[in-house]
Amino acid sequence: MAQTTVMDKLASLAKRRGFVFQSSEIYGGLGSVWDYGPLGVELKKNLKERWWRSMVHEREDIEGLDAAILMHARVWEASGHVAGFTDPLVDCKQCKNRFRADDERLKGTPGTPDARCPVCGNKGTLTAPRMFNLMFKTFMGPVEDDAALIYLRPETAQGIYVNYLNVLQSSRQKVPFGIAQIGKAFRNEITPGNFIFRTREFEQAEMQFFVKPGEDARWFETWKEQRMAWHRALGITPEKLQFHQHTPEELAHYAKTAFDIQYQFPFGWQEFEGIHNRTDFDLKRHQEYSGKKMEYVDTATNDRFVPYIIETSMGIDRLLLVVLVDAYREETVEGEQRVVLRIHPSLAPIKAGIFPLVNKDGMPEMARRLYDDLHKRMTVFFDDGGSIGRRYRRQDEAGTPFGVTVDGQSLSDGTVTVRDRDTLVQVRVAAEQLATYLRQHLEP
Ligand code: GAP
16 A cells, blocks of 8 residues: 555545544634544543553652643743744745755755755745744733733643752652653644644643662663553554654753654654653753752652753654554455454544344344443443444454444344454354343453
């Protein structure tokens, strides 16, 4: 399958089945902003819950936080984002298209008379590169002047750093410990694209682990391995996952060491999570800009230090794209083509489809009773429309792992058939055992 075709087909399936819609579509859409439909929001919620459970609930040394999107403007001066969160930008004065200065399609040196625009083909219309800050700006209060200028956060991390002392004191944690947060972030990307891969509004799941200086390298290794193991446990094809170490040129202004976890997308190996050793850069800068001491005092040894931070930073939307791309298959089964999303059952938005084989002889009533019982415990979908084959295929496309059918035998012996999305094997299960059976097969 050609790469564009797979992404196009996936975007079309995502819209058709209610995973992802273009934002403000009826007005022609808003560039690189996306909305999650009924199935997308369930999948996203399952991913977030899985991350939260592994970070916050299953560990004693990590606390949760939900900091506001809007923060004091000084935060972004201290963090280095006002001065340094920039991309070099080139405009075409003729067709008004905008490019990153390192765009391979640019012909010649922008700003010189022979440089030719890759879109309209005109010569000498490209401006010289200028730095463009990726933070969205807005104003707080009724007056729109510089004193009221604030930013939409470009990363959730800073909300954690400015609350580090609050969390430390209220939770009575001791270094080493971590703070985890899931929330929206915003970047006015110059070249967004590839469906939900690079967007202007997205969600991050970030965890900042505070350690004693000198212990940072060991914790970095630990987190790097744990995060890769977590992705493998989601059922993502292991051969399509790899680490990429940042070269000195790639390192962000705050990082001493950084590794990306990459997935082999149809458009190449790309990052979807970063593990960074941010040293004491952020806390020291906040100490300097706020005047508030960020030191940790080890009560056992009386040591005082500003902790180093190991960060794990994952884009939820990108992870969702990884899950969809990895799950997407076109297959021929029983002589027919089907499209199936082999999403891990524990993550699937709908756990089971409930179908009466035919709409008579008491089958719809029994199927309905099963549905009424199950839907209080898990996400299930009742469907009595069209042939049973078509109903199975609709659920295959939605990534539903089980199809439960009430047939003639069900009425006489109280059993139903359960069809497995991936193996297509059908087993008979007693209706009263169905919830237990499904739950056992839905575990991570
Ligand atoms: N706090 C560190 C930080 O934000 P980053 O490498 O800039 O690091 C971390 O971003 C993750 O956030 C990326 O691996 C990616 O998954 C996600 N991300 C960043 N920019 C994004 C965008 N424009 N659209 C979607 N996800 C994005």
